Amino acid sequence: MSTTFFIPSVNVIGENALSDAVPHIQGYGFKHGLIVTDIFMNKSGAAQQVSDLLGKVGIKTSIYDGTNPNPTVTNVNDGLKILKANNCDFVISLGGGSPHDCAKGIALLATNGGEIKDYEGLDVPKKPQLPLVSINTTAGTASEITRFCIITDEVRHIKMAIVTSQVTPILSVNDPALMAGMPAGLTAATGMDALTHAVEAYVSIAASPITDACALKAATLISENLRTAVKDGKNMVARENMAYAQLLAGMAFNNASLGYVHAMAHQLGGFYGLPHGVCNAVLLPHVEEYNAPKCAGRLKDIAAAMGVNVDNMNDEEGAKACIAAIRALSKDVNIPANLTELKVKAEDIPTLATNALKDACAVTNPRVGNQAEVEAIFKSAM
Ligand SMILES: NC(=O)c1ccc[n+]([C@@H]2O[C@H](COP(=O)([O-])OP(=O)(O)OC[C@H]3O[C@@H](n4cnc5c(N)ncnc54)[C@H](O)[C@@H]3O)[C@@H](O)[C@H]2O)c1
Ligand SMILES: CCCCCCO
Numbered sequence: 001m002s003t004t005f006f007i008p009s010v011n012v013i014g015e016n017a018l019s020d021a022v023p024h025i026q027g028y029g030f031k032h033g034l035i036v037t038d039i040f041m042n043k044s045g046a047a048q049q050v051s052d053l054l055g056k057v058g059i060k061t062s063i064y065d066g067t068n069p070n071p072t073v074t075n076v077n078d079g080l081k082i083l084k085a086n087n088c089d090f091v092i093s094l095g096g097g098s099p100h101d102c103a104k105g106i107a108l109l110a111t112n113g114g115e116i117k118d119y120e121g122l123d124v125p126k127k128p129q130l131p132l133v134s135i136n137t138t139a140g141t142a143s144e145i146t147r148f149c150i151i152t153d154e155v156r157h158i159k160m161a162i163v164t165s166q167v168t169p170i171l172s173v174n175d176p177a178l179m180a181g182m183p184a185g186l187t188a189a190t191g192m193d194a195l196t197h198a199v200e201a202y203v204s205i206a207a208s209p210i211t212d213a214c215a216l217k218a219a220t221l222i223s224e225n226l227r228t229a230v231k232d233g234k235n236m237v238a239r240e241n242m243a244y245a246q247l248l249a250g251m252a253f254n255n256a257s258l259g260y261v262h263a264m265a266h267q268l269g270g271f272y273g274l275p276h277g278v279c280n281a282v283l284l285p286h287v288e289e290y291n292a293p294k295c296a297g298r299l300k301d302i303a304a305a306m307g308v309n310v311d312n313m314n315d316e317e318g319a320k321a322c323i324a325a326i327r328a329l330s331k332d333v334n335i336p337a338n339l340t341e342l343k344v345k346a347e348d349i350p351t352l353a354t355n356a357l358k359d360a361c362a363v364t365n366p367r368v369g370n371q372a373e374v375e376a377i378f379k380s381a382m
C-alpha cells in the first residue's frame with residue numbers, strides 16, 4: 001500500500017525568515033490579505049510589522065484579532081465577515097496553532113461556503129481554501145504546515161477535527177525572532193506538544209520511513225534544546241532548533257497522524273479549555289506506558305534519539321527508558337505533574353473517554369483500547 005506525504009510547497013525557516021518570505025508572497029500576485037491573529041499578537045505589534053512588510057510591496061491587509069486559544073466556530077464566522085467586507089483574495093495567519101486553525105476555517109468557508117461544522121471529519125471539502133500564508137510564532141503545533149484544522153464547537157463543547165489537504169497553507173514561515181518573546185510556560189507547553197507529535201507519529205500504525213526520519217530528528221532536537229529555550233528565551237540557537245524540531249514533528253504527524261494522547265488531550269481542550277500542549281505533556285507518559293506492550297522497540301528508538309544509551313537494553317527496558325526521559329524533560333520544563341493540578345474532575349472521565357475513542361487521532365494508536373482502558377489511562381494521569 002502506498003503512502004502520501006503532505007506538506008506546503010514553500011517553507012521558510014530560520015533567522016530572517018519573515019523578511020525572506022516577502023518576495024515569495026509578492027510572487028503570488030495577491031492584492032489584499034486578511035491577517036488572522038489574536039489580541040496579544042496584535043497588541044505586541046507583530047501584526048502591524050507583517051502589515052507594514054506587505055504594504056511595502058503593494059499588498060493591502062485587514063486584521064481579525066479575535067482568535068481565542070482553542071479557536072471557536074464564532075471566531076471563524078467573525079473573521080469571515082471581515083474577509084468578505086474587504087474582498088480579500090488571500091489569508092495570512094499570524095500566531096500559534098489557534099490563529100492558524102482559525103485562518104484555515106475562514107479560508108475554507110470563503111471558497112466552500114456553509115458552516116465550519118459541515119466539514120468535520122476526513123476529506124469533506126470539495127474545493128481548496130482561499131490561499132493561506134502561515135506565519136508561526138510558537139514551537140509548536142506545526143499547524144502552519146498541516147492539513148488539520150481544529151475548531152471548538154462552543155455549543156457542544158467538543159473540538160472538531162477537519163482533516164483535509166484543502167486546508168494546507170501554500171507557504172509557512174518559521175522565524176525564531178517571532179518566538180523569542182514566548183514566556184517560559186508557553187515555550188514548555190508548545191515544546192512538549194511538538195515532542196508528543198514526534199512520539200505519537202513514530203509509534204503510529206501509519207508511520208513510514210519518511211515520517212520516522214522526521215520524528216526521530218525532532219525528538220533529538222527537542223531533547224537537546226527545549227530546556228535551554230525555556231530557561232533562556234533569548235537564546236536564538238535554541239529557538240531556531242526548536243523551530244526546526246516542531247516543523248519536523250509536524251511533517252511526521254501530518255502524514256502518520258497521532259494517537260490516544262491527542263485523542264484524549266482534545267477532550268480536555270474542548271471540555272475545560274485547557275492549553276493543548278500541557279494536556280499532551282501530562283498524558284504522554286501514561287499513554288505510552290499503555291502502548292508499550294505493542295511498540296516497545298519503537299519507544300526504545302525514541303529513547304536513543306533523546307540521547308539515552310540503549311545499547312545494553314532490550315525493547316522493554318528501552319521503552320521504560322523512553323518514558324523516563326519524557327518524564328524527566330517534562331519535569332525540567334515545569335509541566336504540571338497531573339490532571340488534578342489542571343482541575344480535571346474525576347466524574348467527567350467517562351464522558352472524556354467516550355469522546356476520546358471517537359476522536360480522529362485515536363484511529364492510528366498502536367494499541368486498540370476500550371472505554372474502561374481509556375478511563376483507566378485518564379485516572380492514572382490524575
Ligand atoms: N491544526 C493542527 O495541526 C494543530 C496541531 C496541534 C494543535 N493545534 C491547535 O493549536 C492550538 C494551540 O496552539 P498553540 O499551542 O500554538 O497556542 P495558541 O496559538 O493557542 O497561543 C497561546 C497563547 O500564546 C500567545 N502567543 C503566541 N505566540 C506567542 C509569542 N511568540 N510570544 C508570546 N506569546 C505568544 C497567544 O497570543 C496566546 O495567548 C490548540 O487549539 C490546538 O488544538 C492544531
Ligand atoms: C486527526 C489529526 C488532528 C491533529 C490535530 C492535532 O492537535
Ligand SMILES: [Fe+2]
Pocket residue numbers: 262266276
Ligand atoms: Fe492536537
Ligand SMILES: [Zn+2]
Pocket residue numbers: 141193194196197262276280
Ligand atoms: Zn498537538
